[in-house]
Amino acid sequence: MEKIRIAVRKFDPFESTLQKLWDLFCIKNNVQIEAEMIPLELHDIYEETITNQGLKNGKWDIAHLNTDWIFDAANEKAVLDLTSSINHNPPQDYPEGWSQSLLNLQQVNNGIYGLPFHDGPECLIFRKDLFENNIEKENFKKQLGYELNPPKTWQQFVEIATFFNRPEQNLYGCIFANYPDGHNMVFDFCLQLWTRGESLLNDQNQININNPVAIEALDFYRKIVNNKNAVHPKSKEFGSVEAGMAFAEGQAAMAINWFGFASMCEVIDESKVKGKVDITELPSDLNHKTASLNVYWLYTIGSGSKHQKLAYDFLRFATSPESDKLLTIEGGIGCRKSTWNDPEINNIIPFYHKLEMLHENALTLPQTPIWPKVTGLIDQMVLKAIESDISSEKLLEETQHMIEKLTH
Structure with a gap:
């Protein structure tokens, strides 16, 4: 029997939503074909669909x-x-149903190569119940001499994380995702760079991470990540999903992660912090602006698919306002403006409308064919920084050298 094959990013809300959408799509359009959905980890999706040419040779019809x-x-x-x-x-x-920041990256060489599926820029997620607690506020003011509010600077971030770090209560100041999957540590490094006013690109539009601000960024990051008085001890084992789960289970006061993990706290059964979470912009260095990072997921169709028309009809259905809202209720992040401003959604997730604010400060990663390889190099660099004593200066210099080799 013929099947349509879909490579799905492994995450319960994505898997449940897609199954529901396919079933609804089949009923509505009288489609008899079965969908085989394979959940894959981050690295495996890239390998299966692009490295091993699964989208090109028809193995996959649709992929995240x-x-x-x-x-x-x-x-x-x-x-x-x-x-x-x-x-x-x-x-x-x-296109007017979406923010422009969710339509740009899939436009390559005058073509459109996907439709927005799941989104949610990086932000600071925090426990508002702790920040609003009068006893905590009083103690904080006594100890640190200023009012307890979500941190505006990285210095405050460290001080607040240290203040809330209480291992005996299984509560830690903050959580990072330091598992080396070419993903979160790379993004964390970029955010440290951007919130200090520096860019990944030089004046010639080439990737250049060997500069004084990058040294400062990497120095700060390796120090905070290894700060046992402020950070969840399992951060080095956590990818973004595990870090998100630990936060939802009430194990930290703050986290820097994707918006989606904040909204997950309000909808998943395992959450112990429903109604106690809020989000805000990331801290920055004293004289610089905040920044966020926008990386989002797309629905794409394989160039080798034998079911291209059916696949496109499904994509239209899966990105409708109703489907986008369903994804959000299941625990993903809808991409449409209608979902962001939906009263029912904002009733369940009171900070949902803040997505527009995050998008205003959201920067994107360089669009260059070498970027997937560069992420591997930056990932290794940050890993070495947090696991060794090699100076940040030397690590950045070596990594920059390897990045330049990719272009020659």
């Missing part, structure tokens, strides 16, 4: 790809250009 990879996928001709399908039969309210 994140925007870090889409430039690569488009250049490899692994994914279908959806422009003519969109012109002929656009998704509902396309």
Whole structure:
């Protein structure tokens, strides 16, 4: 029997939503084909769909790809250009139903290579019940001499994390995701750089991370991550999902993670912090602006798929306002403005409307074919920084050297 094969980013809310959407789609359109959905970890999705050419050779009809990879996928001709399908039969309210910041990255060489699936920029997630507690506020003021509020600077971030670090209560100051998967440590490094006013690119638009601000950023990061008086002891084993779960289980006062993990706290059964969470912008260095990072997930269609029309019809259905809202109720993050401002959603997740604010400060990663390889190098660099005594200066110099080798 014929099947349509979908590579799904492994995460319970994604898996449950997609199954529900496929079932609804089949009933509504009288489709008899079964969908085989394979949940894959981050690294395996890239390997299966792009490295092993699964999208090109027809092994996968539809895949979740994140925007870090889409430039690569488009250049490899692994994914279908959806422009003519969109012109002929656009998704509902396309493009005005989405924020412009969710439509840019999938546009490569004048083509459109995917539709927004799941989003939620990086932000500071915090326990408002702790920050609003009068006893905590009083003690904090006594100890540190200023009012307890979500940190505006990195210095305050360290002080507040240290204040709330109470291992005997299984409560830690903050959680990082330091598992080396080419993902979170890279993003954390970028955020440290950006919130100190520096960029990943030099004036010639080439990646250059060998500068004094980068040294400062890496120095600060390796120090905070290894600060046993402020940070969850399992941070080195956590990817973003595990870090998000630990926060939802009430194990930390603050976390720097994707918006989606804040909203997850309000909807999943395992959450012990429903109604106690809020989000805000990331801290920054004293004289610099906050920043966020926008990497989002797309629905894409394999260039080798034998079911391209059916796949596109499903993508239209899966990105409708109702489907986008369903994803959010299941624990993912809808991408449409209608979902962000939906009264029912904001009733369940009171900070949901803040997505617009995060998008205003959200920066994106460089679109260059070498970026997936660069992330591997930065990941290794940050890992070495937190696990060795090699100076940040030397690590940045070596990594920059390897990045330059990729372009020659």
